[in-house]
Structures are given as C-alpha cells and as structure tokens.
Amino acid sequence: MAAARMGGALLSAYVQVAFCGLQALQSKFLTELPEEIRMLVNLRHLDISGTQLHEIPPQIARLENLQTLSGFVGKLCISKLQNIVDPCDASQANMKKKEQIEDQSLEWDSCTAQESQHLVLEHLQPSTNLNKLTIKFYGGTWFPNCLGDSSFANMVYLCIPSCHYCSLLPPVGQLHNLKELIIFDIIPVKTIGPEFYGCCSPSFQRFPS
Known part of the structure; x- marks a missing residue:
C-alpha cells in the first residue's frame, strides 16, 4: 500500500x-x-x-x-495591487490590448497613501472597448487623465469608492455614453470644478447620457 x-x-x-x-x-x-x-x-x-x-x-x-x-x-478583477513593487511591472499585463474585456475591477486591499499607485494605475490603463470599470481603495492623490478620455466611448459604468487621498476627480464628464457614476468615501474632495467635466467650453454638453 x-x-x-x-x-x-x-x-x-x-x-x-x-x-x-x-x-x-x-x-x-x-x-x-x-x-x-x-x-x-x-x-x-x-x-x-x-x-x-x-x-x-x-x-x-x-x-x-x-x-x-x-x-x-468579459469580466476581469485584478486584486491585491499593493503587492506590485515596481509599477513598471504592471505594464507587462498590456491591458490596453485586451479588447475582449468588457468589465474590469482594479483593487487594493486597503487605502494607503502611496504615489506609486498612480503609476500602477497608468500602466493598467484598460482597453477603450471597456464598458464597466471599478477602482477600489486607490491610494494616489489624483487619477490619470486617461481615465476620463473621450476615447472610452463604450464606458457606461464607473465606480470609484474609498479613495481616501484623492483631492481631484478624473475628467469623466466627457464620457459620452456614461450612464452610471458611483463615487463615495473620497474625503479630500471638497469642491467639484471644470476638471471633473473635462471641458470648460459653455457649449460642451456634460454627461450627455
């Protein structure tokens, strides 16, 4: 035996x-x-x-x-992003080329102030085919501008909870098809200005959907 x-x-x-x-x-x-x-x-x-x-x-x-x-x-969740030591390592995922992904979550286990997280988020920039995006417990003080770029024409859902150190919101007002925007527990944000809408032109239609 x-x-x-x-x-x-x-x-x-x-x-x-x-x-x-x-x-x-x-x-x-x-x-x-x-x-x-x-x-x-x-x-x-x-x-x-x-x-x-x-x-x-x-x-x-x-x-x-x-x-x-x-x-x-079409759904992908990348969690425990705090384990990334070198932000450049995140670029190896080549998320911009993953056009089959429609729903993506990027998550840290808890919100800790760390500016390198801004670089991690930049390197994990998703494909412009994305429909839904969630970013949870992000510890940077601002979001990459690409997050609100109008090239994300398919984006209909964006959720940004518990980002305790962000003082500026991304310019998501120019996401033409965005239908659901969830933002909460971002304590440093006291006011919302033109940077949130993405354009200062009076004729620009903000959040058209």
Missing part, C-alpha cells in the same frame, strides 16, 4: 511537472477552468473560444507568461 501511495505521488508530481511545461492549450469541451491552472507557469496561449465557460478563475492572473487568451470571458 505504501508503495502504491508513493507511486501515485510520483505520478502526480510527474503530471504536475509535465503540465507546468505546457506553452499552449486548446479545448472546445471546457465548462470551467480549475484553480490549479495557476501551476501552468509557462503557458503562453490559452484558446477558450467556442467553449461553455462562464467565468475565469482569478488564479489566471498568476500566469505571467500568458500572451494570448482568445474568447476571453
């Missing part, structure tokens, strides 16, 4: 090592992805187009070498 258990353990270890060496994976019969997908550290291409997947496990974020994720299920 002991030999059998040892053999099973060795086989399991062998399978794990073999899967960790995978660089591409394709299947049309998937209904869910296991949490153990985080072990595929060398995976570069994951094709889930035509599958019955309804969600992606958060462990997918640990696949640092992943370059292609076709047929991506």
Whole structure:
C-alpha cells in the first residue's frame, strides 16, 4: 500500500511537472477552468473560444507568461495591487490590448497613501472597448487623465469608492455614453470644478447620457 501511495505521488508530481511545461492549450469541451491552472507557469496561449465557460478563475492572473487568451470571458478583477513593487511591472499585463474585456475591477486591499499607485494605475490603463470599470481603495492623490478620455466611448459604468487621498476627480464628464457614476468615501474632495467635466467650453454638453 505504501508503495502504491508513493507511486501515485510520483505520478502526480510527474503530471504536475509535465503540465507546468505546457506553452499552449486548446479545448472546445471546457465548462470551467480549475484553480490549479495557476501551476501552468509557462503557458503562453490559452484558446477558450467556442467553449461553455462562464467565468475565469482569478488564479489566471498568476500566469505571467500568458500572451494570448482568445474568447476571453468579459469580466476581469485584478486584486491585491499593493503587492506590485515596481509599477513598471504592471505594464507587462498590456491591458490596453485586451479588447475582449468588457468589465474590469482594479483593487487594493486597503487605502494607503502611496504615489506609486498612480503609476500602477497608468500602466493598467484598460482597453477603450471597456464598458464597466471599478477602482477600489486607490491610494494616489489624483487619477490619470486617461481615465476620463473621450476615447472610452463604450464606458457606461464607473465606480470609484474609498479613495481616501484623492483631492481631484478624473475628467469623466466627457464620457459620452456614461450612464452610471458611483463615487463615495473620497474625503479630500471638497469642491467639484471644470476638471471633473473635462471641458470648460459653455457649449460642451456634460454627461450627455
């Protein structure tokens, strides 16, 4: 029995090592992805187009070498951003090119004053195809201007809660299709001025949707 258990353990270890060496994976019969997908550290291409997947496990974020994720299920949450030591590392996610993502959340575990978070947020700039964006517990003192850029023509929902050190809100008034804007628990903001609307022209229509 002991030999059998040892053999099973060795086989399991062998399978794990073999899967960790995978660089591409394709299947049309998937209904869910296991949490153990985080072990595929060398995976570069994951094709889930035509599958019955309804969600992606958060462990997918640990696949640092992943370059292609076709047929991506449209919601992505990137949490524990406080663990990013070098803000430039966030640029490797290349979020601007992830055009399949429609709903994205960027979250820190708690709000701590740290100016480097501004750079992290800049490097995680989402695709202009994005419909919904949530930024939670951001510790910077201002938001990158790109957040309210009119190129985000598909943005219909923006939620910015619990950003305790921001004194300026992003210029989201020029997001033409924005229908739902949720802002709360941003204590330093005392007044809202032209910077919030994104344009000072009297003829400019703010929040047209």
